[in-house]
Amino acid sequence: METQLVLEKWAGVISALTIGANKEDGGSRANIVRIGGQGSLPLLFKEGSIPNRPVIAFEIWDTPPQDWPDDLTSAYGKVLNDPFAWADKCVNELKAQLLCVRMQGAHPDFGNKDPGEAANFISALLTRVKVPLIIIGSGDDSKDNLILPACSEAAKNERCLIGCAVQDNYKTLVASVLADGHHIIAESPIDINIAKQLNILISDMGLSLERIVINPTIGALGYGLEYAYSIMERARLAALSGDKTLASPFICFVGQETWRTKEAKAGYEQGVIWEIITATSLIQSGADLLVMRHPAAVEKVAGYIDSLFNK
Amino acid sequence: MQKFKVTFLPDNKSVLAEKDKTILSAAISAGVYINSVCGGDGVCGRCKVILKKGQVNEQPNGIISEVERKNNIYLACLTNIHSDLEVEIPENSRLNFDRLTPMELGGRLGNLYSEAEDIQPVGPKLEEGLFKHSPFATKLYLELPAPTLNDSISDLERIYRALRGYEDFPVIQTGLFNIRQLGELLRDSEWKVTLTLGKRNDTVEIVLVESGDTTNKNFGLCFDIGTTTISGQLVDLNSKKILGTKATYNQQATFGNDVITRIVYAGQSDGLEKLHEAVCSTMNQMILELIQENNVDLNDVNCIVCSGNTTMIHLLLSVDPAHIRKEPYVPTANFLPVLRAAEAGININPRGLLSCVPGISSYVGGDITAGVLSSGIYQKDELCMLIDIGTNGEIVLGNKDFLVACAASAGPAFEGSGVTSGMRASSGAIQNIDIDKTDFSVKYSTIGNKKPRGICGSGYIDLLSSMLESGIIDKGGKIKAVGKRIRQTDTGREFVVCFKEEADSLSDIVINEADIENLKRSKAAIYSASAILVKHMGLSFTDIYKIFIAGGFGTYLDIDKAVRIGLLPDLARSKFVFIGNSALAGASQILLSNQAMAMADTLASKITYFELSVDPGYMDEYSQALFFPHTDLTKFPSVRF
Structure with a gap:
């Protein structure tokens, strides 16, 4: 007897979003990246359409990283000292579809770059590589309120994804993103209510819900992964049940969280395994964008995504 | 030293x-x-x-x-x-000991939503049977036949016999004081005496025997002992007429603003005595003023009924409230026998009686029993809700078939405490606010039309709603606009409601982001407690026919704005009834009708207490309510900012 699948019917759909603008869209990107658009829970292909795969972005910094463990830096070598060479390596050698650049050099403690320098850097990077960009601030709220608007303007019309807006500091970024035609990352501290509230606050300013990507804040394996997993799952269930204010794709900073664990720092390539497990787990809870660091981990996870989607 | x-x-x-x-x-x-x-x-x-x-x-x-x-x-x-x-x-x-103005009292106490008519009117003395529909203390004039050799029963028996001629009821005691003076008094008065009869837990006590007919002088008091405000009324027990109403601040406030702080204080040496002394002296002062202003003799005040939360009643009677605060939160007594007022330190007729409205649990007290009684929700066919907005928010849901209550620790923000420019709803409190959407100029009115001294609960409701409306704050409660009234301080941004030049205050009257956070938590606690209670009963807000709002707000509460900030559920505004001090209204009914007193006992045992902290959904519901009006906007379809 044939087995009958019990299928759930969903009322909602996750918003679909395009990162990067090519010539037709008024930008200069060679490729664009689409995420979101799901009408079902992750990987339940029979329950609804899943038009886009999870996408991996390589994380690069505008300044040489200082706290990265040897296992990680050795994978890149000398290019870490030159952000442009680093970007080249990711795109040309490692075949990155998307780069996530962290403006760490603007942080008051790590170079304190001024808005002009930050904007010049983004302009130069956009000329050097032709993949779409995710631009992340330094993590210092007041500094980011100065440099991110400059970066946003420098990348005008390139339809970047810029972040992160948080509940206590979102207005400046929303205004820039709105003016320059980008999308925004809304970060909430593993809290479905705050995720939702921030989406409402952002859309109240006129940036449509369809232009928001949620950063739910994740923890690496052993560091709260299960909390992030269940928060993402709950948000997705609410979104698919029709809650538009939660129907945004997820971005997960897998590399950042993995490489701060003591297991990753201990060496023996544990970090790579840690990054892979964290990423693959989050894919199952609905991650749409994974920002990763180690090329070997990226390769494995990309293969995993292929195997899931080439059914 | x-x-x-x-x-x-x-x-x-x-x-x-x-x-x-x-x-x-x-x-x-x-x-x-x-x-x-x-x-x-x-x-x-x-x-x-x-x-x-x-x-x-x-x-x-x-x-x-x-x-x-x-x-x-x-x-x-x-x-x-x-x-x-x-x-x-x-x-x-300073504690403003000014009495509330008549206008404020009108707002607070005059528009009590009371269905007193539903309780049988208290008849004059005996026509309807002695205690069925009669006050807590009743006077009865007797003309006794003088004893003869053929009718030689004792003086006291003679009184009992005459009483039985009206109705057979169990006289439990007469008091040695009365008996000692009886022989002389009966003969001096030529066997014409007035008995004061008090009801003591289904029995009757002869409280006092007086010479002659004094039945026209029978007065009683009812009080609501709130954590913050004490309200009291002097009532003519014959005519049911309210002779005077007063409200003042509970002097216990010196020892902390909420019940928990006071329970802790009661545990210190002399703490309980000081708290007891504070509430007694507040009440005795009010009683004194009430009788003097109405030319009533203290000896003609024969009884007093007190409602209050469980902790306040413990402190009134000088009973240690320590266990209210400790798991499993058990009070010493919910149902208290009728006592002599003097035992509690309350000065009325030295033999006068004191009754406390029975409570339901440690955190849902007799004030709620009285509120349920006076709002009449226990008689309704339709589903009703009573929300008492106070430091300890209490919610009752039900109708004639069932009643369930819960308590939510809302904090004192809506009572004007724990917020920068907060004050209680008294003279000079800003209670009504309107903000211009373009230049953020503020129009306000104060209680008593005095220069503003601060903002009271209803003022904060108006203020939050207007700030949302005019875009000064976002739905998260953060100040996002700029203007001359908005400034950055060490502790965050603040909005100036009233500059000190136009205020009766040392500093500008402001609201800052921390205040908004406090108010947001308070409103979230009340809303989520209501929501959980409704959900717990398998119902929804739309099933509710009427919502009665009680609380220590001033003369004014804008229901629509309270909904817009998410304090109250988004239902048709006509479903809400602001009833002011429902606890005092209930206490006054109990004072005037023993039927009401019996009903209060029934209600207190009938109301089921629901402990919110055991509901796993409460925290989630609470977190969702920490937004204006609510994280789930579909719950507030009529609210748009």
Whole structure:
């Protein structure tokens, strides 16, 4: 007897979003990246359409990283000292579809770059590589309120994804993103209510819900992964049940969280395994964008995504 | 130990205090009142005083600003005496003992939503049977036949026999005091006497025997002992007429603003006595004023009914409330027998009776029983809800078939405490606010039309709603606009409601982001408790026919704005009834009708207490409510900002 699948019917759909603008869209990107658009829970292909795969972005910094463990830096070598060479390596050698650049050099403690320098850097990077960009601030709220608007303007019309807006500091970024035609990352501290509230606050300013990507804040394996997993799952269930204010794709900073664990720092390539497990787990809870660091981990996870989607 | 003389202005009261004692403790010993919400812990910043003369040592604190320092402003609780001092207590730091104006009383107490008619009117004395529809204390005039050799039963038996001629009821006691004077009194009065009969738990006591007919002088009192406000009424028990109503502040506020702080204080040495003394002296003062203003003799006040939350009733009777605070939160008594008022320290007729409205649990007290009684929700066919907005928010859901209640710790923000410019709903409190959407100019009105001194609960509801409406704050409660009334301080952004030049205040009347956060938590606690209670019963808000809102708001509560900030559920505004002090209304019904008293007993045992903390959904519901109006906007379809 044939087995009958019990299928759930969903009322909602996750918003679909395009990162990067090519010539037709008024930008200069060679490729664009689409995420979101799901009408079902992750990987339940029979329950609804899943038009886009999870996408991996390589994380690069505008300044040489200082706290990265040897296992990680050795994978890149000398290019870490030159952000442009680093970007080249990711795109040309490692075949990155998307780069996530962290403006760490603007942080008051790590170079304190001024808005002009930050904007010049983004302009130069956009000329050097032709993949779409995710631009992340330094993590210092007041500094980011100065440099991110400059970066946003420098990348005008390139339809970047810029972040992160948080509940206590979102207005400046929303205004820039709105003016320059980008999308925004809304970060909430593993809290479905705050995720939702921030989406409402952002859309109240006129940036449509369809232009928001949620950063739910994740923890690496052993560091709260299960909390992030269940928060993402709950948000997705609410979104698919029709809650538009939660129907945004997820971005997960897998590399950042993995490489701060003591297991990753201990060496023996544990970090790579840690990054892979964290990423693959989050894919199952609905991650749409994974920002990763180690090329070997990226390769494995990309293969995993292929195997899931080439059914 | 070296002692210094500390003089308090403008009272001009002096006291000798030991070196290194705080100004606050000196003020307490001098009998001078200084606001102290935190009970002297140095966190509330309400006990600001101006040092006129003398040397002090100030403990470090982050409350006094640079400007205030220059103006010699100190916190009384953190400033130690180092020499003879002269200290001025500014208006803001005083307890305003002004009686509420008649207009305020009208708002607070006059528009009590009361269905007194539903309870059988209290008939004059005996026509309807003695206690079925009659007051707590009843007077009965008797003309006894004088004893003869053929009719030689004792004086006391003679009274009992005459009583039985009206109705056979169990006289439990007469009191040695009465019996001792009986022989003389009956003969002197030529066997014409008036008995004061009091009901004591299904039996009757002859409270007093007086000579002649004094039935026209029978008065009673009802009180609502709130954590913050004490309200009381003097009632003519014959005519049911309310002769006078007063409301004043509970002097216990000196020892902390919420029940938990007071329970903790009661545990300290002498703490319980001080708290007991504070509530008694507040009430005795009110009683004195009530009888004097109405030309009533204290001896003709024969009974008193008190409603109040469980802790307040414990403190009134000087019963240790310690276990209310400790798991599993059990009070010493919910149902208290009728006592002699004098035993509790309340001054009425020395043999007068005191009844406390029975409570339901440690955190749902007799005030709620009285509220249920006076709102009449226990008689309704339709589903009703009673929300008492106070420091401890209480919610009752039900109708004639069932009643379930829960309590939510809402915090004192809507009572004007724990917020920068907050004050209680009394003279000078801003209660009504409108903000211009373009230039953010503020229009307001105050209680008593006085210069503004602060903002009360209904003012905060208006303020939040207007700030949302005009885009000054976002739905998360953060100040996002810019303008001359918005400024950055060390502790975050604030909005100036009223500059000090136009206010009766030492500083500008402001609301800052921390205040908004406090108010947001309060409203979230009330809303989510209501939501969980409704959900727990398998119902939804739309099933509710009427919602009665009770609480210590001033003359005014804008229901629509309370919905818009998410304090109350988004239902048709016509479903809400603001009933003011429902506890006092209930107490007054109990005073006038023993039927009501019996109903209160029934209600208190009938109401099911639902403990919110055991519901796993409460925290989630609460977090969702921490947004204006609510994280789930579909729950507030009529609200758009």
